[in-house]
Amino acid sequence: MYRSIALALALAAATPAIAQTAPTAPAAPRITYIHAGKLLATPGQAPRGNSTIIVRDGKVAEVRDGFAVPEGGAKLVDLKDRYVLPGLIDMHVHFYSSGYPLKSRLEGPTRDKEDAFVVAAGSARATLLAGVTTVRDLGSAEPRGIRALRDAIARGEFEGPTIVNAGRMISVTAGHGDANGLREDYAHAMRADADHLCNGADACRRATREQIFTGAEVIKFAASGGVASNIAGGLEAQMTFDEMKAIVDTAHSFGRKVTAHAHGKSGIDTALRAGVDSIEHGSYIDDETVRLFKEKGAYLIPTIHAFESVIRQSRAGERPVASAAKAEEVAKVVKESHRRAFAGGVKVAMGTDSGVGPHATNALEFGYMTALGMSPAVAIRTATVDAATLLGRADRIGRIAPGMDADIIAVTGDPIADVGVLNSVDFVMQRGAVRKAGGKATLFPAD
The missing domain is CATH 3.20.20.140 (Metal-dependent hydrolases)
Incomplete structure (x- = not known):
């Protein structure tokens, strides 16, 4: 038994050296450009107009005004006719x-x-x-x-x-x-x-x-x-x-x-x-x-x-x-x-x-909260910025900004005007992977 353990330890110790002799090429970064017709990047603040969200390896890298032309090798998600906001x-x-x-x-x-x-x-x-x-x-x-x-x-x-x-x-x-x-x-x-x-x-x-x-x-x-x-x-x-x-x-x-x-x-x-x-x-x-x-x-x-x-x-x-x-x-x-x-x-x-x-x-909760006097803008903030703060994860989720996890959704219509549109989410991205597009679930695993 002791010889078997010694052999296992020797093999484990040798593994890093073997791995070093055959390095693998780093995987190409996953890059997605999202063209958003309307963007509520930080709920509680004013929405932006035409915008581009650039996602690299599951994180938001940039948010630009207008519709930026994707760089080589990047995927494009066209949400020009959608209202985009954090997951x-x-x-x-x-x-x-x-x-x-x-x-x-x-x-x-x-x-x-x-x-x-x-x-x-x-x-x-x-x-x-x-x-x-x-x-x-x-x-x-x-x-x-x-x-x-x-x-x-x-x-x-x-x-x-x-x-x-x-x-x-x-x-x-x-x-x-x-x-x-x-x-x-x-x-x-x-x-x-x-x-x-x-x-x-x-x-x-x-x-x-x-x-x-x-x-x-x-x-x-x-x-x-x-x-x-x-x-x-x-x-x-x-x-x-x-x-x-x-x-x-x-x-x-x-x-x-x-x-x-x-x-x-x-x-x-x-x-x-x-x-x-x-x-x-x-x-x-x-x-x-x-x-x-x-x-x-x-x-x-x-x-x-x-x-x-x-x-x-x-x-x-x-x-x-x-x-x-x-x-x-x-x-x-x-x-x-x-x-x-x-x-x-x-x-x-x-x-x-x-x-x-x-x-x-x-999303039915939004309708119930607004019926008791909360504005739609504040209701959405409770499910994004405020919830992230309570979780202790406001540096990672709840907003669409550089460095944040690319948790992003989109709907048809303006949820600030009608919070009920959140009951029909058309697009879902989670940590940079598209889980739903055009109202339909994507193949899993995504991307």
Whole structure:
């Protein structure tokens, strides 16, 4: 055995020398010129007229006025009759959930982890083709599966948006995220490796480290009860301040940002005081909560798409009684809460909670936000510049400028005048590779 190990080490050591004797020619750079009729290079600023975007090896190299003649060997993408803008960022999705709860309950018992991975990969691809080039996946029953999908997409082996994953959502026993409403044997199976459940600050530190161990790039915890939980536990705080603070401090010490699922005011306010970077949902927001958001510099991810989906599903009899009752309760207040937050200057990043509702319908969120008083220009900024800032990736995504990733989409019509045109994205480029052109998916792998 030792001789075999020695031989393997010798071969490994010899490999660089062998490689040096037969150098390969460097690959020619991939260059694409995009002729844009209208260009919203930085959402929140004025759009440009006729422009040329030059993409080299997946990065934006230049943005020029007018339609520049492509250099030799470059590809030309003609979008002279299109409105071009950065790829969208959705800060809250669940690729391992289908968005159809009744169908999931019927099919779930017949699916293995491998089947679930295939479904998640399909949802990721559909989301990319809808113009969403980056997402946060905020909780999956298969944390290693979503990590594997993240990495496969990053390597170019699968089609899908760049994924920033949260592993499992950290929860307290019986809280939103536990195996509530299941019979004993099912609940036992769901809890067999429940490294995301914690009670007390020390246990919550451990649960946070467990998510990081399994590859989480962001941490999410359930500060309050949840609408989708099959338990009549209300929507107020379910974690203590000490538990929340332990999660936040531990995640921050590992360089991870933290977001909190929070509906009730007590859950939102306590999570903000504990130092979270963002709040998901935010159903009960009053003036004191607005002040806290601004004082702490935290973002709200409204997920109106999910609220609309849950109400529709509940009234169609697709959700359990406990969940349906909470959906009706929230429906009475959430729109006014979000309207108050928008008017009060709370920082907002777009997120849909797709997986509660159907995937690839992310742009519906823009219509919901503008119906509550947000302008289309600001709504688009929440899904580009603002979302990139919250992610800590504003130097890479969210704008079309030299040095940025070439995540670029195009639509027919002016989204500043009619944000609804974002529901029909004609062109998608991700890190310089064309994934959709003329309204149709391209062959994969692209280019």
